[in-house]
Amino acid sequence: xxxxxxxxxxxxxxxxxxxxxxxxxxxxxxxxxxxxxxxxxxxxxxxxxxxxxxxxxxxxxxxxxxxxxxxxxxxxxxxxxxxxxxxxxxxxxxxxxxxxxxxxxxxxxxxxxxxxxxxxxxxxxxxxxxxxxxxxxxxxxxxxxxxxxxxxxxxxxxxxxxxxxxxxxxxxxxxxxxxxxxxxxxxxxxxxxxxxxxxxxxxxxxxxxxxxxxxxxxxxxxxxxxxxxxxxxxxxxxxxxxxxxxxxxxxxxxxxxxxxxxxxxxxxxxxxxxxxxxxxxxxxxxxxxxxxxxxxxxxxxxxxxxxxxxxxxxxxxxxxxxxxxxxxxxxxxxxxxxxxxxxxxxxxxxxxxxxxxxxxxxxxxxxxxxxxxxxxxxxxxxxxxxxxxxxxxxxxxxxxxxxxxxxxxxxxxxxxxxxxxxxxxxxxxxxxxxxxxxxxxxxxxxxxxxxxxxxxxxxxxxxxxxxx
Numbered sequence: 001x002x003x004x005x006x007x008x009x010x011x012x013x014x015x016x017x018x019x020x021x022x023x024x025x026x027x028x029x030x031x032x033x034x035x036x037x038x039x040x041x042x043x044x045x046x047x048x049x050x051x052x053x054x055x056x057x058x059x060x061x062x063x064x065x066x067x068x069x070x071x072x073x074x075x076x077x078x079x080x081x082x083x084x085x086x087x088x089x090x091x092x093x094x095x096x097x098x099x100x101x102x103x104x105x106x107x108x109x110x111x112x113x114x115x116x117x118x119x120x121x122x123x124x125x126x127x128x129x130x131x132x133x134x135x136x137x138x139x140x141x142x143x144x145x146x147x148x149x150x151x152x153x154x155x156x157x158x159x160x161x162x163x164x165x166x167x168x169x170x171x172x173x174x175x176x177x178x179x180x181x182x183x184x185x186x187x188x189x190x191x192x193x194x195x196x197x198x199x200x201x202x203x204x205x206x207x208x209x210x211x212x213x214x215x216x217x218x219x220x221x222x223x224x225x226x227x228x229x230x231x232x233x234x235x236x237x238x239x240x241x242x243x244x245x246x247x248x249x250x251x252x253x254x255x256x257x258x259x260x261x262x263x264x265x266x267x268x269x270x271x272x273x274x275x276x277x278x279x280x281x282x283x284x285x286x287x288x289x290x291x292x293x294x295x296x297x298x299x300x301x302x303x304x305x306x307x308x309x310x311x312x313x314x315x316x317x318x319x320x321x322x323x324x325x326x327x328x329x330x331x332x333x334x335x336x337x338x339x340x341x342x343x344x345x346x347x348x349x350x351x352x353x354x355x356x357x358x359x360x361x362x363x364x365x366x367x368x369x370x371x372x373x374x375x376x377x378x379x380x381x382x383x384x385x386x387x388x389x390x391x392x393x394x395x396x397x398x399x400x401x402x403x404x405x406x407x408x409x410x411x412x413x414x415x416x417x418x419x420x421x422x423x424x425x426x427x428x429x430x431x432x433x434x435x436x437x438x439x440x441x442x443x444x445x446x447x448x449x450x451x452x453x454x455x456x457x458x459x460x461x462x463x464x465x466x467x468x
Contacts, residue, residue, distance in 0.1 A: 030066035033057040059112035209257030216258035219245035246272030252452035302463035322467030333447035341421035358393040359442040
């Protein structure tokens with residue numbers, strides 16, 4: 001997991017050269033305003049210049065996605081109260097807040113309703129943090145937040161759901177505010193339940209990110225709610241919901257949808273509540289339910305596979321763990337479209353010829369730096385696994401948005417020998433490839449899963465295909 005960089009997540013890599021300050025900036029692109037704001041809050045602090053750029057960005061409806069990312073994922077970090085290993089020293093955070101607070105204040109009194117709406121939920125969280133020990137103020141501010149940001153409002157648009165959970169973490173420390181905490185919890189739980197996104201094969205990246213966000217926050221509110229009850233049956237129900245809505249394989253491939261919420265809410269990169277549910281049912285439930293839970297966990301994070309194997313041996317002694325594992329994969333995987341492409345070596349690759357085997361498909365391009373960076377490991381995987389265990393697994397890489405000439409020059413120069421096919425510009429859509437590199441693991445029965453971005457893919461694949 002990458003640590004947050006307080007200045008920017010890197011969505012806009014090239015900084016634009018800011019011109020001398022003028023009363024009115026010419027209309028720039030969303031990326032220009034984003035980068036200028038980062039420049040005037042980090043490299044060359046200038047409160048007025050930073051405000052003008054964020055104002056231009058947030059007041060333009062066409063730029064709302066970029067404005068939302070800037071304000072609620074980058075700018076908001078300057079107001080998050082957290083501490084721990086790897087975080088910026090408190091004096092640096094204090095200095096950044098010294099710059100950020102007047103910018104926020106300017107946005108709150110701006111003439112554009114869009115600008116004020118963007119920052120209102122963040123502002124209310126900050127006021128709650130400042131009044132952390134004032135029960136009267138906490139009550140007033142929390143009720144204001146419920147009225148202005150939750151009841152009848154879109155809790156996703158300006159990330160009010162995240163700020164509501166952050167407020168909950170402040171007020172639940174006071175036993176005198178237990179009723180208010182429960183009211184806020186129930187309001188958030190209802191809105192987050194209503195917002196759950198149903199996706200299809202044609203769903204956009206934005207919809208998939210939104211699904212991941214709503215699921216993660218719904219899991220979070222159920223976990224927090226479980227801590228507010230002493231009733232064992234109710235606690236199990238809430239922890240089960242927190243477990244079931246923790247990121248699945250689809251969400252993990254859209255971690256950008258909830259990454260900042262995860263960090264701002266939990267600080268320790270807590271990505272789900274599987275461990276809490278498993279611990280609870282291990283102490284109070286039969287082994288069969290534990291085994292079912294571990295299977296779901298291992299399918300998302302294969303490091304749990306050994307725990308699953310041990311419990312399977314107790315629950316189903318004498319039966320094949322390998323068969324149980326493969327059946328679990330197939331029950332959750334998607335039917336794979338056929339893959340028929342010509343390799344650079346001119347022979348034909350057909351996935352149907354590898355029925356009964358695993359197939360790892362890697363989508364890449366010579367233009368893709370992250371793809372190139374992992375090719376030494378891909379070559380090693382090909383030599384040590386795909387070649388030596390060819391009866392069990394094969395490897396196919398597909399060069400996308402590229403030319404055969406460039407790919408051949410690259411492969412020769414780098415002395416790589418893993419098999420490459422040129423994309424037909426259709427196969428990416430068939431597998432819903434949204435970024436590069438993307439790895440698809442096709443099962444022996446012709447289904448597939450997408451290997452999550454950002455994981456140790458070699459370990460993930462090896463654990464998945466190992467059935468003994």
